[in-house]
Amino acid sequence: MNPNYYLVLSVILFTIGVLGFLLRRNAIVAFMSIELMLNATNLAMVNFSHVHGNLDGQVGTLMVMVVAAAEVVVGLAIIVTIFRTRRSASVDDANLLKY
């Protein structure tokens, strides 16, 4: 298989993640978009690891998965807290801090 295909797929996934973060208003969906970006990175790293014939990229992938799990814990804690306060998880409603 041509490794470039995987790289292109990972770029597409990453771009979908960025667009999802920028366009969707729900904090949970925005957060899911970030997870998509992290997983696009994993795909790219595994692909490059195959290309270079060393394992650095795959080790990195394991690290990223652990970090992503930790990020979910903290992120959901924050989003749930703010949802219980405001009864809304929309990022547009979090608008008290400005100017």
Added chain:
Amino acid sequence: MLTLLETNLDWGALAPLIVVFVGACLGVVVEGVLRRSIRDEAQLIIAGLTLVLAFGFTVQLWRGREFGVEAGGSVSVDGPALFTWGALIIFTILALLLASERKLNQGQTDFVPMAASVPGSPLEARATALRLEHTEVYPLVLFATFGMMLFAASNDLITMFVALEIFSLPLYLLCGLARRRRLLSQEAALKYFLLGSLSSAFFLYGAALVYGYTGSFELNRVDAMIGSAGASSLLLAAGMGLVGVGLLFKVGVVPFHSWTPDVYMGSPTPITAFMAIATKMAAVAALMRVFYVGFGSMEWDWQPLFAVLAVLTMLVGSVIALTQSDIKRLFAYSAIAHAGFLLVAVAGAVTPTSSSAFGALTGSVGSIQFYLAAYGLATMGAFALVTMVRKAGGESTSLASWSGIGRRHPVFGALMVLFLLSFAGIPLTGGFIGKLLVFLAAWAGGYGWLVLVAVLMSLVAAFFYLRVIVVMFFREPNEHSEGVTVEKPSWMTWTVIVVAAVGTLVLGLWSGPLAELAIRASAFLGS
């Protein structure tokens, strides 16, 4: 892979990191084991001992000059790393002293009694009445310090990413723990979390692309590969750009600055002080390590970019700060402006020399380290003073409510003026020497026009610091400032203020020793 398995850890060289990490874990254990009534004292003692011990190990490493790349090439214990470690530990101690202040707030800390309770609910009222406390603050701060220390020293991009998350995750949580104005605090946590994770995802994707081009995450191997394979590749340019975005976000550089004012304003003030200096310090150290060591051979590509970003950052920070009406928000924009001044020296990218027109130069790394030390002391002192201004128990941070406060409380006013003058870079304060060194470094690096812009921007910045002084001394008290008092804090806040004030003056009048230390600690390993 086999080399990784055979690697022996040099425990001695990693001792400061290990001590802080173990101390943080002990703090978590204490949460589960000890009674609530003695937990706070226990946490304070553990955190204090941990940090003092870690500082001792750092000094010992520095005196023995035991530099080296440790842990299978992922942690680089060198001059800049040790300097940053030492400074980070000191600032963490000061921030923890601010965080444990109780006298200002009727015997309670600035942190929420129960973070899980909905603001205004009966549960929250009961938690307040029971005087509950989140003593988890101490281990969280220690974990953040550990992450920052690792971030400043990491020699490969994956370690750097992990360290970035280790220090960011506790900070996201700490931001949301303010006792008063909890909606703002939770909102700050949400914003910081979403934008912070976005920037770390960018950083990570950049790291993956750099790995794709060079076949390694290790900075010195990245540099060697770029040197031999050439730097004209879209893959590499995209990777460098994305890594840069992630790092510049943490430094708070325009156009990645939009989180700074909201987060500074919403967080509990001790945490704002901690973030303002510690995050900036670690992020600038990592930025310099990545670009000087990893992308050193692409200097001509990123120097002009940093110069443009520096101008933008100084401009946006100084001009928008002019219009601010809240003191914490004003300090946030001032932090953005300072990030711009730091970037001026990063763009200069010179190493220490003795044969320049200015005599012995400190070089970019040394001058930035000195600048950060001076800026950090003034920041700590200024935020410590902000916690003392109270109205009906809560902090009063609107600038209008500070009218005439300096005349009613001369000591408070004089100290604030000292810190503001140091921010503005007026002679006889540490901030002046810091700015001078930073500008000299950029000048020596061939960025004379940037220095001129930076000097002009310092004038604009001086103007808004002056505005605060005018409000404090020459504005008559008005309806906003009714009931606003400067409370007397306990020895903890006083220690922070005295250390910050003495430090600011000493760095301004007798800057030789620290500047010399910063020069000697300015060589990255592997660059």
